[in-house]
Amino acid sequence: MDDLEQAIVISFETGAVDSALKSQAVTYCQQIKETPSICSICIEKLWFSKLVQVQFWCLQTLQDVLRVKYGSMSLDEQSYVRKSVFSMACLEVIDNENAGRVVEGPPFVKNKLAQVLATLIYYEYPLIWSSVFLDFMLHLCKGAVVIDMFCRVLNALDDELISLDYPRTPEEISVAARVKDAMRQQCVPQIARAWYDIVSMYKNSDPDLSATVLDCMRRFVSWIDIGLVANDAFVPLLFELILSDGLSEQVRGAAAGCVLAMVSKRMDPQSKLPLLQTLQISRVFGLVSGDVDSDLVSKVSALLTGYAVEVLECHKRLNSEDTKAVSMDLLNEVLPSVFYVMQKCEVDSTFSIVQFLLGYVSTLKGLPALKEKQLLHITQILEVIRIQICYDPMYRNNLNSLDKTGLEEEDRMSEFRKDLFVLLRTVGRVAPEVTQHFIRNSLANAVESSSESNVEEVEAALSLLYSFGESMTEEAMKTGSGCLSELIPMLLTTQFPGHSHRLVALVYLENITRYMKFIQENSQYIPNVLGAFLDDRGLHHQNFYVSRRAGYLFMRVVKLLKSKLVPFIDKILQNLQDTLSQLTTMNFASRELTGTEDGSHIFEAIGIIIGLEDVPAEKQSDYLSLLLTPLCQQIEAGLVQAKVASSEDFPVKIANIQFAIVAINALSKGFNERLVTASRPGIGLMFKQTLDVLLRVLIEFPKVEPLRSKVTSFIHRMVDTLGSAVFPYLPKALEQLLADSEPKEMVGFMVLLNQLICKFNSALHDILEEVYPVVAVRIFNVIPRDGLPSRPGAVTEEMRELIELQRMLYTFLHVIATHDLSSVFLTPKSRAYLDPMMQLVLNTSCNHKDITVRKACVQIFIKLIKDWCAEPYSEEKVPGFQNFVIEAFATNCCLYSVLDKSFNFSDANTHALFGEIITAQKVMYEKFGNTFLMHLMSKSFPSAHIPQDLAEQYCQKLQGNDIRSLKSYYQSLIENLRLQQNGSHVFR
Known part of the structure; x- marks a missing residue:
């Protein structure tokens, strides 16, 4: 080896070679490259x-x-x-x-x-x-x-x-077109002939080489003349290869790939259909029944599904009756094998089962009646759906305990099933009776298997029933159309195998809830429904997730059945006694479940039942006492224990108090104001006593936010339940809620005040007179007169809370003004906050980025003008207010803010704000008369460079009664004025 060869070998070395030597070798190779x-x-x-x-x-x-x-x-x-x-x-x-x-x-x-x-x-x-x-x-x-x-x-x-x-x-792309065009003209026919000769020669002696040639050919089919391969020589050879048992699977599979390439080639459907006919694809149907893991079965499966897709496409695109009949015959021929592939084999990733089946089902929609073969295909489609939605048994334990793996698999399957359930409902609309019979048979088959190993089959059958119900009309569900009148009783009276598993138990209860319309019409099944929820299939299920979900679903069922459950109250309470006892004693701080899974819905369900007027008064009182007493005792005991609890135990004690409050709140939802105050005041007294207990929580732990928010929620509830009977409790409650409130807590406090104002209107005046000054001083200590920036750059959590507080303040002021309580702003205690309030509302009405907030502030001004300003030339009720409105509000908000280019007339919200501004101007003219007009003519309009004649026309419109004309004219005036300010338009 010379130096270069040595350097190359070292540079490729991945073993224990010296890094410095390897780096030197790479550098040397790079130098040689140059x-x-x-x-x-x-x-x-x-x-x-x-x-x-x-x-x-x-x-x-x-x-x-x-x-x-x-x-x-x-x-x-x-x-x-x-x-x-x-x-x-x-x-x-x-x-x-x-x-x-x-x-x-x-x-x-x-x-x-x-x-x-x-x-x-x-x-x-x-x-x-x-x-x-x-x-x-x-x-x-x-x-x-x-x-x-x-x-x-x-x-x-x-x-x-x-x-x-x-x-x-x-x-x-340009070079590829050049190369392909030249090859088509010069050599593609010769290459195709070479492919044929080589495969014919080497198919037995060198199967690897034959497979290589076929794979090469497959790649080129999409852009060469189809006649070079789809001919009397090539097609018989390819099918001979596919069907030859003695050949290697590699060659047979490669041949199937070539046929698939021919089938998939983009062609006019008029030309494609004859090609598909000549292939006589039925010759390979039997091959898919082989070993599902083999390469040949995989390739033939892809061929059949690809063929079916192309036949279906031809059927969609061809219009003549003859060609449609031919394509449907081909489709009917291949579909049984395609269904077999979908059920048994690994489907090619490029083939969408759902998309193909939806396409096929759509061809059946317009038919007056389905033929026997088509009905059979519908059944096979449903079987494909059933198999596809089945969970893999290997995840059974993970899904039951819902560990990380189980949660991931459930999420994956939930997403995967969406399209399949769309297909199910589509099939259900085309062939409802076939679909219902299939679901019934699936349920029956699942029931017949007494083995717990059938969990996935049972869950799939129940999921089919649940999804099918989503597309049913209310009337069809009520009357039990088709075999639904058989399915629902079967659901209610059958003990399904695998019921101990979380998935089966959940979908079973979801089904009962979905088909409650049928049960409402067939009340003889109510005992079965109650049994399902109250025994070990529901609230007493061994799986915690199931029992909690059952509580929520039971509440939904109770809401639908209501008075029909009155005869069963004793049975319900008796069956729930242990559950209620457990809920009021268990350590909720250790539970991570919240919302619909926290157990409080059981109390809401019971409250709905015992809160009905159909329940005898004495029994109703007994039932409520039976439930409220232990919950109140739990709160009282919890308060004592929390005071002396260690830092570790304190959160646990607080959580238990919190749940008891939530449970009481949920329980109270079943009782209405007329019942507890008029017909059965004894019930109202019990809730008042409960409110007394809960207000002690605010006294003992005013700064524990979870308790504070839950007590506030209960006060909201009592406002609706007790009505005016809640008044004696409000001073104490509001005092405690207002004490040392942070901005975030003040938001909740104002929400409560808004509810009280909307409920009691001017009757709340005295309470509001005491509370408003305290609210005002708190808020104006943290919010400046010109308001907070509505879209700050970097928003801290503290700033976010202040922005939310400011937003709620606008709502609060708006509610006060629009409920005839504006006199509260003028009391001696509140007078000091009038100026900062007006400055804030003015600034917001002009500048806030949220148009709906600006509109609310304009509405506040309109109401205050109406309340505080008498007719023209009368004595002022609020000295200085008229001047403030005319000089500040009328000019800055009603003129300058509208002139700003950010005021977009094409935006719906902005247009609504503009309407309020017009109303404000109209109200100002009605209240201030010529004083207002003179200010417009002498100061406001000249400052905005509005020509005298146009200003006079506007004042004339303002004095008229056509507000729509006034609005249209003012908008035109503003838009023209904007153009003038840009120097591109001159008033004439």
């Missing part, structure tokens, strides 16, 4: 070196040089490289016994040689090297080595240039 004579060096090494590392390095270097420097190479150098690599590929060995033969090297060296030739073809064919393919074919008689090399060159050309499976540059 020498002007690098092509000669590489060619010489390729002729004489037998080291595969050297051969590969030289070929790679040649390819790099051609790609980067071809245009700057001399004609002699180009010719030298061309002749040399072509001679190597065609086995033209020089007369030297020590010469190396690159074409007899390992595959990676031969592939690299093929890529070098493909690169030369890229630059030189057909203008410089027009005979490359014809010259190459003259050497094919040398046997397998050259034939193999020829195929590798064609494959490299496909990979590097022609195939559209890879992204191509515009230049590459």
Whole structure:
């Protein structure tokens, strides 16, 4: 070995070679690459070196040089490289016994040689090297080595240039078109003939070579004349290969790939359909029943599915009755095998089962009636869906415990099933009776298997039923159309195997909930429904996830059945006694489940049932006491324990108090205001006593946010439930909630005040008179008069809370103003905050980025003007307010802010704001009369450079009664004024 060969070998070394030595070797190789004579060096090494590392390095270097420097190479150098690599590929060995033969090297060296030739073809064919393919074919008689090399060159050309499976540059697309056009005119027929001769000759003696040639041919079918391969010579040969048991699977599979390429070739459907007919594809149907893991079965499966897709496409695109009949016959012929492939075999990744089946089902939609064969196909499609949606048994334990693997598999399957369920519902609309019978049989088969090993089958059958219900009309569900009247009773009265598994239990309960419309109409099944939820299939299920979900679904069922459950109350409470006891004593701090899974829905369900007026008053009182008493005791005990709890135990005690409050809140949702205050005040008294207990939580732990928010939620609830009877409790409650409130807590506090104002209106005046000054001082201490930036650059959590507080303040002020409570702003205690409030509202009405907030602020001004300003020339109710409105609001908000280009008239929200601004101006004229008009004419309009005549026209419009005309004129005025300010329009 010379120095270069040594350096190349070291640079390729991956073992224990000194890193410094390897780096030195790589550097040396790179230096050699830069020498002007690098092509000669590489060619010489390729002729004489037998080291595969050297051969590969030289070929790679040649390819790099051609790609980067071809245009700057001399004609002699180009010719030298061309002749040399072509001679190597065609086995033209020089007369030297020590010469190396690159074409007899390992595959990676031969592939690299093929890529070098493909690169030369890229630059030189057909203008410089027009005979490359014809010259190459003259050497094919040398046997397998050259034939193999020829195929590798064609494959490299496909990979590097022609195939559209890879992204191509515009230049590459242009070169590919040039190469293909030249090959079509010059040599493709000869190449096709060579393929046929070689395969015919070597199919038995050298199956690997035959497979290589067939794979090469498959690549070219998409762009050559179809008649060169789809003819009386080639097609029989290909099917002979596919059907020959004695041949290797590799050759048979490669032949199937060629037929698939013919089938998939883009063609006019008028031409494609006869081709598909002549193939007589039924000859290969039996092959898919072989070993599903074999390469041949995989290739034939891909052929059949590809064939079916093309037949279906022809059926869609052809319009004549004859061609449609032919395509449907072909489709009917192949579909049973396609269904078998879908159920038993590994489907090719390029084939979409759902897309194909949806396409087929869509062809059946317009038919007046389905034939027997089509109904059979529908059943087979449903079987495909059932098999596809089955979980893999290997994940059974993971899915039951819902560990990380189980959660990932459930998420994956949930996504995977979406399209399949769309297909199911589509099939259900085309053939509802067949679909229902299939689901019934699937359920029956699942039930017949008493083995727990049938979990996946049972879950799939129940999932089919659940998904099918999504597309049913309410009327069909109520009447139990088709065999639904048989399916639902079967669902309710059957003990399904695998019910202990989380997946089966969940989908079973979801099904009952989905088909409740049927049960509402058939109340004889209510005991079955209750049994499913109250026994070990639901709330008493051994799996925690199931029992919690059952609580939520039970609540939904109760909401639908309501009064029909009154006769079963004792049974329900008796069955839930242990569950309720467990919920009120368990350590909820250790639970991660929240929302619909936290157990509180059981209390909501019970509250809905016992809160009905159909329940006798005495029993209702007993039931409520039975539930409220232990919950209140839990809170009282928790308060005592939390006071002395260690830092580790404190969160646990707080969490248990929190759950008890949530449970009480949920329980109360079943009781309405009329029941607890008018017809059964004793119930109202119990809730008042409960409210007393919960207010103690605020006193004991005012700064524990979770408790504070839950108590606030309960007060919200009591406002709706107790109505005005809640008034005596409000001062104490509001005082506690207001004490030491942070901005985030103030937001919640104002939400509560908004509810109270909307509920009680002016009746809340006295309470609001005391509370508003405290709210105002808190807020104006942290929010400046000109407001916070509505879109700050970097928003901290603290700033985000302040922005939310400011936004809620606008809502709060708006609610006060629009509920006839604006006098609250004028009380002695509140008077000090009037100016900062007005400045904030003014600034916001002009500048806030949120148009809906600006609109609310304009509406506040409108209401205050109406409340505080008498008719023209009357004494002012609020001294200085009129001047403020005319000079600040009318000018800055109603004129300047509208003139700003950011005020977009084409935006719906902005247009609504503009309407409020027009209303404000109208109200100002009604209240201030000529004073307002004079200010507009003498100050506002001149400052905006509005011509006198246009200003006068606007004032005339303002004095009229046509507000739509006023709005249209003012918009036109503003838009023209903007143009004038740009210097591109002059008023006339």
